[in-house]
Amino acid sequence: MEAARFEAYDSSHLVVLTIFAIGCVLAVLAGRALRGTDTARVVSRCGAVAVAGVTIPLQLLQFTPGEWNLNTSLPLQLCDLAWMVAVHALWTGNRTTAAITWLWGLTLTMQGMLTPDLSSPFPEPRFLMFWAMHVLIIWAGFLLVPGLGTGPTWRTYRRAVAATLVWLVSVFAFNVVVGTNYGYVNRKPQRASALDLLPVWPWYLAVEVVLLAAVWALLVLPWARRAVPSEAPDPAMR
Numbered sequence: 001m002e003a004a005r006f007e008a009y010d011s012s013h014l015v016v017l018t019i020f021a022i023g024c025v026l027a028v029l030a031g032r033a034l035r036g037t038d039t040a041r042v043v044s045r046c047g048a049v050a051v052a053g054v055t056i057p058l059q060l061l062q063f064t065p066g067e068w069n070l071n072t073s074l075p076l077q078l079c080d081l082a083w084m085v086a087v088h089a090l091w092t093g094n095r096t097t098a099a100i101t102w103l104w105g106l107t108l109t110m111q112g113m114l115t116p117d118l119s120s121p122f123p124e125p126r127f128l129m130f131w132a133m134h135v136l137i138i139w140a141g142f143l144l145v146p147g148l149g150t151g152p153t154w155r156t157y158r159r160a161v162a163a164t165l166v167w168l169v170s171v172f173a174f175n176v177v178v179g180t181n182y183g184y185v186n187r188k189p190q191r192a193s194a195l196d197l198l199p200v201w202p203w204y205l206a207v208e209v210v211l212l213a214a215v216w217a218l219l220v221l222p223w224a225r226r227a228v229p230s231e232a233p234d235p236a237m238r
Helices: 011-034 038-061 078-092 095-114 125-147 154-178 203-224
Strands: none
Touching (some): 011 038, 011 095, 011 125, 038 125, 078 095, 078 125, 095 154, 154 203
């Protein structure tokens, strides 16, 4: 009998998406209720510990003999960096890392959730790692930005774009040398994804960069006029 495989929008996927949606609402409500209070910093730092506590063991598990795969185990996907950025933002309230968490989470991480390149079913470790990482990154973004009000500015927008380009070039070079495809920057994923709507390689990379920069600008626009032009922690986090 063929082993069970994860399929997009099967029962496990729908359950995760439902939990994710409820968590987004709760993160915003909790952040707004705590905004400007001493408890905000405590809750945010507890969130940082929770994200690290869930993702680090799952990340280390990828290096064990039973899970190791050169094509997937190394922490080179954008979400592998995004959870680390989210931990920093939650712990410090830094506007740059909060902006990167928000922009990466609401676009690239969200795209991964809607069109997951995943075959491992629940409760296999790769299933748990994939969904825990994606869900927690976006929850962190909702807590930080619409919740606690650590909104992005045009300065943090530029830094987010620059950080993304540095990651893209670095991972592309690594993929060429090793023969992997982290970040899908060397070819499109085998499973259906939003990249299928874009031109062939390498043109889809250029289109993706332009589209992301435009969408991120729209995501920053509502917050840019209200955000404090400083890289110091948000007042609610002090």
